[in-house]
Amino acid sequence: xxxxxxxxxxxxxxxxxxxxTVVLGLAYPLLMVGIGTLPGLSGRASGSIGPAGxxxxxxxxxxxxxxxQSRPSATGYDPAATGASNLGPESIVDTLxxxxxxxxxxxxxxxxxxxxxxxxxxxxxxYCTAEGVGAVLAVFHRDGFTGPVTRVVSVNQTGTPFxxxxxxxxxxxxxxxxxxxxxxxxxxxxxxxxxxxxxxxADAVTASGSGLDPHISPAYAALQAPRVARERxxxxxxxxxxxxxxxxxxxxxxxGEPGVNVLELNVALDGR
Amino acid sequence: MAGWLFVLTLIAALVAVYxxxxxxxxxxxxxxxxxxxxxxxxxxxxxxxxAGQTWGVYARSVLAFSAVSILFLYAFLRVQDxxxxxxxxxxxxxxxxxxxxxxxxxNTNWQAYSGESTMGHLVQMAGLAVQNFVSAGxxxxxxxxxxxxxxxxxxxxxxNFLVDLTRITLRILLPLSVLFAVVFMVxxxxxxxxxxxxxxxxxxxxQHITGGPVASQEAIKELGTNGGGFYNANSAHxxxxxxxxxxxxxxxxxxxxxxxxxxxxxxxxxxxxxxxxIAAVMAxxxxxxxxxxxxxxxxxxGTVPQAVGAAMEGKETRFGVANSATFAAATTLTSTGAVNxxxxxxxxxxxxxxxxNMMLGEVxxxxxxxxxxxxxxxxxxxxxxxxxMVGRTPEYLGKKIQxxxxxxxxxxxxxxxxxxxxxxAAAFGTGNASTALNEGPHGLSEVLYAFTxxxxxxxxxxAGITVNTPWWDIALxxxxxxxxxxxxxxxxxxxxxxxxxxxxPESDGTLPTHRPLFVGMVAGVTVVLVALTFLPALALGPLAxxxx
Numbered sequence: 035x036x037x038x039x040x041x042x043x044x045x046x047x048x049x050x051x052x053x054x055t056v057v058l059g060l061a062y063p064l065l066m067v068g069i070g071t072l073p074g075l076s077g078r079a080s081g082s083i084g085p086a087g088x089x090x091x092x093x094x095x096x097x098x099x100x101x102x103q104s105r106p107s108a109t110g111y112d113p114a115a116t117g118a119s120n121l122g123p124e125s126i127v128d129t130l131x132x133x134x135x136x137x138x139x140x141x142x143x144x145x146x147x148x149x150x151x152x153x154x155x156x157x158x159x160x161y162c163t164a165e166g167v168g169a170v171l172a173v174f175h176r177d178g179f180t181g182p183v184t185r186v187v188s189v190n191q192t193g194t195p196f197x198x199x200x201x202x203x204x205x206x207x208x209x210x211x212x213x214x215x216x217x218x219x220x221x222x223x224x225x226x227x228x229x230x231x232x233x234x235x236a237d238a239v240t241a242s243g244s245g246l247d248p249h250i251s252p253a254y255a256a257l258q259a260p261r262v263a264r265e266r267x268x269x270x271x272x273x274x275x276x277x278x279x280x281x282x283x284x285x286x287x288x289x290g291e292p293g294v295n296v297l298e299l300n301v302a303l304d305g306r
Numbered sequence: 307m308a309g310w311l312f313v314l315t316l317i318a319a320l321v322a323v324y325x326x327x328x329x330x331x332x333x334x335x336x337x338x339x340x341x342x343x344x345x346x347x348x349x350x351x352x353x354x355x356x357a358g359q360t361w362g363v364y365a366r367s368v369l370a371f372s373a374v375s376i377l378f379l380y381a382f383l384r385v386q387d388x389x390x391x392x393x394x395x396x397x398x399x400x401x402x403x404x405x406x407x408x409x410x411x412x413n414t415n416w417q418a419y420s421g422e423s424t425m426g427h428l429v430q431m432a433g434l435a436v437q438n439f440v441s442a443g444x445x446x447x448x449x450x451x452x453x454x455x456x457x458x459x460x461x462x463x464x465x466n467f468l469v470d471l472t473r474i475t476l477r478i479l480l481p482l483s484v485l486f487a488v489v490f491m492v493x494x495x496x497x498x499x500x501x502x503x504x505x506x507x508x509x510x511x512x513q514h515i516t517g518g519p520v521a522s523q524e525a526i527k528e529l530g531t532n533g534g535g536f537y538n539a540n541s542a543h544x545x546x547x548x549x550x551x552x553x554x555x556x557x558x559x560x561x562x563x564x565x566x567x568x569x570x571x572x573x574x575x576x577x578x579x580x581x582x583x584i585a586a587v588m589a590x591x592x593x594x595x596x597x598x599x600x601x602x603x604x605x606x607x608g609t610v611p612q613a614v615g616a617a618m619e620g621k622e623t624r625f626g627v628a629n630s631a632t633f634a635a636a637t638t639l640t641s642t643g644a645v646n647x648x649x650x651x652x653x654x655x656x657x658x659x660x661x662x663n664m665m666l667g668e669v670x671x672x673x674x675x676x677x678x679x680x681x682x683x684x685x686x687x688x689x690x691x692x693x694x695m696v697g698r699t700p701e702y703l704g705k706k707i708q709x710x711x712x713x714x715x716x717x718x719x720x721x722x723x724x725x726x727x728x729x730x731a732a733a734f735g736t737g738n739a740s741t742a743l744n745e746g747p748h749g750l751s752e753v754l755y756a757f758t759x760x761x762x763x764x765x766x767x768x769a770g771i772t773v774n775t776p777w778w779d780i781a782l783x784x785x786x787x788x789x790x791x792x793x794x795x796x797x798x799x800x801x802x803x804x805x806x807x808x809x810x811p812e813s814d815g816t817l818p819t820h821r822p823l824f825v826g827m828v829a830g831v832t833v834v835l836v837a838l839t840f841l842p843a844l845a846l847g848p849l850a851x852x853x854x
Contacts, residue, residue: 040366051371063435066521083503101509117769118650119648121650124746159614160612242622243539244543251623285550290626
């Protein structure tokens with residue numbers, strides 16, 4: 035009996051898929067799992083697990099001042115839910131009220147202030163208020179986008195605004211739940227007078243892509259060194275030595291960026 | 307500086323492998339001697355290796371294989387809870403299963419799910435990763451058929467799909483995947499069947515370290531320009547991409563096949579210089595794009611990057627800004643869509659570049675196979691435009707380009723913009739665009755990016771947007787399906803039409819298609835076509851954001 039051509043074609047396709055599934059979907063990955071158990075590879079293939087977790091997977095050190103702290107993480111260093119904040123470069127207006135959600139700018143400002151306080155340095159940044167929220171105004175003009183300014187609101191603050199007067203108009207605090215952009219205001223971030231190269235480094239105030247970044251920049255490690263040395267009654271020079279030991283430089287001198295493996299550094303500090 | 311050296315070494319490596327690897331691929335797709343394993347596969351499948359197919363039969367064969375693949379993968383996802391290695395995860399829901407099945411069969415690897423909390427190990431390796439191989443094989447096979455169309459004279463048949471697929475998979479994709487899976491394991495990528503290990507952190511908390519057959523999937527994910535991550539964080543995850551050098555290897559693998567296929571084209575049509583010309587067009591567009599993406603990200607414009615002092619949100623310390631941006635360009639210049647940093651948090655113009663790359667039609671160098679056939683379509687259109695300018699009948703590689711060819715090429719070009727712009731409009735028209743995370747122009751960018759990615763079978767995202775709703779899953783599923791198979795059928799039809807033509811001898815009026823003039827023209831036509839089509843949409847999204 036001859037099958038109709040279309041049916042024969044689909045049957046051949048199904049058989050091909052099944053054969054290829056056995057070869058590519060079972061034999062190949064299982065062979066690789068087998069190779070991964072060979073000496074020399076098995077440690078890495080099973081997750082580079084050390085004395086206190088995987089050296090490739092970052093951890094939260096819960097603000098324990100005896101430890102170097104990791105970068106912020108959008109997912110709290112949970113390997114079962116990896117990912118990033120996905121907030122854009124102009125995420126600068128907070129949602130205030132009962133169900134608040136801070137903009138990326140306010141998160142950056144708040145982190146910078148907190149790190150500055152923790153390490154005893156200046157935590158100010160451009161576009162941030164002294165209290166650690168985004169310095170952003172909603173500016174209403176008489177004719178929409180043009181004309182004299184008629185009303186100004188500091189959108190991320192319900193208390194005293196960071197600026198008393200803007201272009202001759204008194205700045206009001208924001209009200210919960212009002213979308214000033216929708217009311218026709220021009221959203222205007224205010225640069226302020228913070229240094230353009232803040233003391234707190236960039237990686238200390240931004241979340242990584244994975245939420246599991248095992249590294250911090252050498253600059254962020256250097257910033258934390260005096261505090262860790264003090265808390266542990268260690269010589270600062272010794273702590274700096276340990277940082278150098280656990281810094282992964284650029285591979286071959288040009289691949290990637292230097293980073294300090296935080297877990298390995300903290301394990302070394304604990305003398306484990 | 308180190309960032310540019312990173313790019314230069316990638317270029318050097320791609321140049322070095324162009325001839326030997328291209329020649330290897332040429333031998334694979336043009337050889338007629340089959341190994342014992344291949345003959346065994348043919349016997350099991352019931353295919354006669356010597357029987358050629360016309361373009362129509364070839365197309366039906368591709369469609370049959372893809373249809374069966376979608377159904378199989380859908381069923382697999384729906385019953386994963388009853389299978390081995392499901393890790394206790396439930397069956398995948400219906401609309402996510404549809405979206406995922408279409409996504410992996412179309413070489414898109416758009417992920418409406420989060421890998422670590424949705425997929426068990428068996429469905430990852432025997433369901434999703436199998437499509438990583440065969441969808442790449444389909445792309446290469448269709449490109450090869452178009453090359454055969456250019457090379458043939460008075461021919462009706464253009465090869466046999468299942469034979470092409472088997473040979474490409476077993477001789478190109480599988481051996482390289484085995485090699486690079488081991489390389490990745492050396493770098494620290496995990497490869498095991500464990501459901502994970504609970505460890506106690508230094509501060510006494512419990513952290514669940516995940517496991518899985520990741521290295522085997524990672525190799526083909528990049529090599530086949532698929533891009534679907536084992537984990538949600540994709541190549542930003544330290545278990546997928548542990549170090550700066552594995553990052554380099556991943557970008558190299560992404561670009562390897564697409565940039566070497568022009569060599570196969572040159573060999574096939576008997577003039578290697580034609581291959582060099584096509585590779586040059588790809589290289590010019592790619593270099594421009596990489597330079598702009600890296601430049602915009604290093605410059606770090608925008609309120610938040612200015613406040614931070616660098617565009618570091620969503621990027622990993624070990625890669626830094628420059629190597630992350632290079633990855634972003636490579637993954638969208640091809641149809642890969644893997645990410646090692648999160649594009650949604652890029653600067654406005656830095657985030658626009660991945661979109662522009664996809665809007666170029668992913669031809670520089672594009673997905674495996676699909677990049678080359680897209681580029682040959684653009685070259686055909688260029689020949690036509692040039693012919694109009696000087697008033698001669700256009701010809702390309704000795705084949706007269708006539709009404710039928712131009713109709714097919716034009717239709718090919720129109721399909722994706724229609725899907726991308728129509729889909730974006732539909733999302734706003736139906737109110738479904740409100741699932742975007744960010745507000746204002748950036749919210750529009752998230753929607754536009756989603757349809758650009760799906761329509762061009764890329765798979766990367768401005769990932770803030772919530773897309774696992776029924777509307778989004780169905781709409782993007784359709785966008786991926788149409789964006790893959792309509793162009794593919796048109797390419798096969800074009801191949802059939804070209805194959806039947808008798809070559810005409812070169813004359814004084816023939817436009818040489820291997821010279822810098824032609825290379826420049828193809829690059830120009832590509833940019834102009836894309837700018838005319840997408841500039842208004844970009845003006846409302848990333849341009850509005852970046853220039854305000």
